[in-house]
Amino acid sequence: MRDALGRSSVANRHNFLISLPDTLPQIVLAEALRGRDAVSLGSSFGVASSPVVLRPGQMLLPGFVDAHVHAPQFPNAGLGYDKTLLDWLQTYTFPLEARYVDQDFAARVYEAVVRRCLSAGTTLACYFATIHPESSLQLARSVVRAGQRALIGKVNMNVNNPADYNETTEQSVNDTISFVDRLQQLQSPLVQAVVTPRFAISCDMDLMKKLADLARSRNLHIQTHISENMGEIEAVRGLYQQCANYAEVYDRAGLLTSKTVLAHGVHLLEDELRVLAERGTSVAHCPTSNTCLRSGLCDVRRLLDAGVTVGLGTDVSGGPSPSILDAIRAALDTSIHVSFSKKNYKPLNYQEVFYLATMGGAKALAMDNIVGNFAVGKEFDALLVSVPDPDLHIETLDSLQQLQKFLYCGSERNIKEVYVQGRSVKKAF
Ligand code: GUN
Ligand code: FE
16 A cells, blocks of 8 residues: 555565565566456556556566756757867857746746656655855756656856856855745645755855755755866866865865765765765766766766665766656667676676666765655656567566666666556656
């Protein structure tokens, strides 16, 4: 049964809920039903006033978590990959983001962005907005209307930015406080604020320290970028010569907490990984972006071995696709490419990357007590996925083969329903 928050209390007592090997969240499959027509999940998950019918070839997966995505950059998705990070930001990204001073423009784009993400199966997204507090609230309103779960950040930028896309320190802090307050006034249990210094080039130490204080005093999530591109790392070295490395800049500011997620981390050093592991700070792996902006190959196995929690991010528009399925495939490709230059290297397999896309993301966002799998007591964020292909399947597929098919061959078309907190949100798209 489901309580008022959509928490399932009986999920794992059902014989068709299959607990898979340690690294894999549970998935619900029609496997136990073979030989029967279908089964209603309506009563067990409370997901529907009209019961959910799980047929052979269908499964319920935990919803995808996009641990790093820039909502205002969607109009640029697929464009501008002739440049690498710092030139790309100046040429394509900052001019587009500056346009969100116009709230009508923001409202129109953000409504479409949230629909696109939900239809791709992202039940929990960690969004960057822009520096504009009013427009950032428009994103929050779209998220609440559509019924998505999200962390939303008004971006902070006070140095080294274009004149028309910059804030003073005072403005940046005050606008962030008022953004957090107004987001909380929306009183949606699905939406939370995330403190969002863009990166160490766009913010000075004074601002970063003030933002870290704010996050600490109000127990807020934090997100930023780290060690994505070699030119960026060089620039940070020049700006913060008293710090031994990039992670130390954020650590001195007080930004590395157990509720902090850092995007990319492609070129992190061993010392930096040790600090992240100690602080409980996570990394959002963004493989499509790392390729399109030619930032580098991120060795996720190395991060995991160092004890760092990793989730997956689309990083639109650094990455071209809002689909975590695409990020899953890119993460698998990247890991194999890493293995080509390392002896005895074990690339990530599809089960491990599926974990990154669900539980890994939930942990990276410090939301794993609420979502990420179907453990009893968690809220029901799920995808109803159908992979029926009777003409091409020589044998009946077992549970893991069904999952494998979906991850390698599936698309949005295979996602028949999307649930957030037990509520179908498919009508939003
Ligand atoms: N570093 C700072 N800002 C950005 C951004 O918007 N996208 C990416 N990929 N990296 C960044
Ligand atoms: Fe990014």
